[in-house]
Amino acid sequence: MLKITEPEFLLMKQYIEDHCGIHLQEGKEYLIESRLSDLVIETGSNSFQEFHLKTRTDSTGRLKERIIDAMTTNETYWFRDDSAWEYIREKAVPNILDIAKNSGKARIWSSAASTGQEAYSLLMLLDEAAKQKGNPSLLDKIEIIGTDISSQALLLAQAGRYSSIAMGRGLPKEKTKNYFTQQGTIWILDQSFKKRVTFKKFNLQDDFMPLGLFDLILCRNVIIYFSDKFKKSLFSKLARVLKPKGVLILGASETLRGFSDDFDIQYYKNAVLNIKK
Numbered sequence: 001m002l003k004i005t006e007p008e009f010l011l012m013k014q015y016i017e018d019h020c021g022i023h024l025q026e027g028k029e030y031l032i033e034s035r036l037s038d039l040v041i042e043t044g045s046n047s048f049q050e051f052h053l054k055t056r057t058d059s060t061g062r063l064k065e066r067i068i069d070a071m072t073t074n075e076t077y078w079f080r081d082d083s084a085w086e087y088i089r090e091k092a093v094p095n096i097l098d099i100a101k102n103s104g105k106a107r108i109w110s111s112a113a114s115t116g117q118e119a120y121s122l123l124m125l126l127d128e129a130a131k132q133k134g135n136p137s138l139l140d141k142i143e144i145i146g147t148d149i150s151s152q153a154l155l156l157a158q159a160g161r162y163s164s165i166a167m168g169r170g171l172p173k174e175k176t177k178n179y180f181t182q183q184g185t186i187w188i189l190d191q192s193f194k195k196r197v198t199f200k201k202f203n204l205q206d207d208f209m210p211l212g213l214f215d216l217i218l219c220r221n222v223i224i225y226f227s228d229k230f231k232k233s234l235f236s237k238l239a240r241v242l243k244p245k246g247v248l249i250l251g252a253s254e255t256l257r258g259f260s261d262d263f264d265i266q267y268y269k270n271a272v273l274n275i276k277k
């Protein structure tokens with residue numbers, strides 16, 4: 001592993017924050033060393049300083065993409081955090097189906113979608129609930145968008161292909177049976193089901209307005225990586241693309257308290273809901 005010097009750490013830390021918002025505190029030198037050393041060597045650089053110079057002539061953006069893929073933490077699994085999913089299953093899903101039925105369209109955004117488990121978990125619950133209502137075609141009136149900054153994570157999300165290990169993390173057996181086909185050690189999400197989620201690359205530092213308005217936004221387990229300044233602007237942008245009374249769900253350890261006045265904080269059992277005022 002290559003050693004990073006203090007001036008090099010400051011250069012790389014700034015580069016990473018500028019391009020994906022991830023804020024590295026002092027003491028996180030090892031994180032850059034462990035995640036980027038191979039790439040530094042692969043690019044023929046002898047030091048992080050030389051590598052940083054290469055980022056300046058990265059006309060294709062390919063190097064930036066590789067750095068972001070390496071520095072983002074794509075940890076995710078099916079139905080992550082019981083309390084949030086209890087709320088989603090019991091309240092959000094029926095509410096989204098009602099919106100779809102009454103106004104002809106409901107929109108949901110999984111805004112740090114990683115490899116897709118969050119968006120597909122939600123889709124499974126919507127599908128089951130629509131069928132239970134005797135109205136499976138309600139699903140056609142629901143648009144689910146999954147976005148992430150990591151191209152690598154998105155490739156897996158779009159492919160809808162998961163290893164046995166990934167499948168074993170939170171996915172109930174009956175859902176595996178209903179929505180996947182096994183090919184060797186890989187599980188493939190049914191094509192007709194998979195196409196109901198649109199995945200695209202999107203940086204949360206960018207303007208949200210082109211995405212349109214949403215009834216429900218999941219922005220989970222990502223703001224922990226951001227600076228307070230970025231959190232503030234992020235919550236303000238999220239508020240602008242949530243419909244009135246729309247719901248924003250954060251990760252279990254995340255809060256917008258102290259960063260935004262645009263939401264009413266409410267509780268459903270142990271889940272925290274941020275409702276657009």
Ligand SMILES: C[S@@+](CC[C@H](N)C(=O)[O-])C[C@H]1O[C@@H](n2cnc3c(N)ncnc32)[C@H](O)[C@@H]1O
Nearest residue numbers: 020072074076112114149150203204220221222
């Ligand atoms: C830990 S995963 C969380 C996945 C999922 N939401 C969950 O809770 O299981 C965080 C994701 O945020 C993405 N991410 C980090 N910075 C981002 C940014 N500036 N814009 C969009 N996505 C970002 C990472 O690529 C990663 O896939």
